[in-house]
Amino acid sequence: MKSYRKELWFNTKRRREFINITPVIEDCLTDSGIKEGILLCNAMHITASVFINDDERGLHHDFEKWMEGIAPEKPYDNYRHNDTGEDNADAHLKRTIMGREVVAAVTGGKLDFGPWEQIFYGEFDGKRRKRVLVKIIGE
Numbered sequence: 001m002k003s004y005r006k007e008l009w010f011n012t013k014r015r016r017e018f019i020n021i022t023p024v025i026e027d028c029l030t031d032s033g034i035k036e037g038i039l040l041c042n043a044m045h046i047t048a049s050v051f052i053n054d055d056e057r058g059l060h061h062d063f064e065k066w067m068e069g070i071a072p073e074k075p076y077d078n079y080r081h082n083d084t085g086e087d088n089a090d091a092h093l094k095r096t097i098m099g100r101e102v103v104a105a106v107t108g109g110k111l112d113f114g115p116w117e118q119i120f121y122g123e124f125d126g127k128r129r130k131r132v133l134v135k136i137i138g139e
Helices: 022-032 057-070 089-098
Strands: 002-011 017-020 037-043 048-053 101-107 118-123 129-138
Touching: 002 022, 002 118, 022 037, 022 118, 022 129, 037 118, 048 089, 048 101, 048 129, 057 089, 089 118
Parallel strands: none
Antiparallel strands: 002 129, 017 118, 037 048, 037 101, 037 129, 048 118
16 A cells, blocks of 8 residues: 655635645645545644635635634634634634545545535635645555
8 A cells, every 4th residue: 555645835815715725636646646545635733724615706705704604703802712812713613614624535546526526725814834734545
């Protein structure tokens, strides 16, 4: 069995962004040489997420609006976590909502996805460097 590991780095310009990382993940899969197996992709920071969904701007707007309704950024004093001097309690909650990682089947050297499925990096406390781990195992 083969194993492949790579760290991807992101530094967003805004506090919150969704980045389609599918092409980068597909490049990792090609580099791995693995044709049949499993791919894991996870955010290695507790205020960021990796998830699978459709790459459609209206949907991304809806995610933002929905998450702000559940865990609004402000007022900062709504959150005990922010008593420590942080201002990112909402980002921790948004990460919990959107998830830490995705696992995808690899078949014939390709991501075994359904129609419209794409992998996204979700940033909820950006403007600083953060990592995403890609781990692929198989033959």
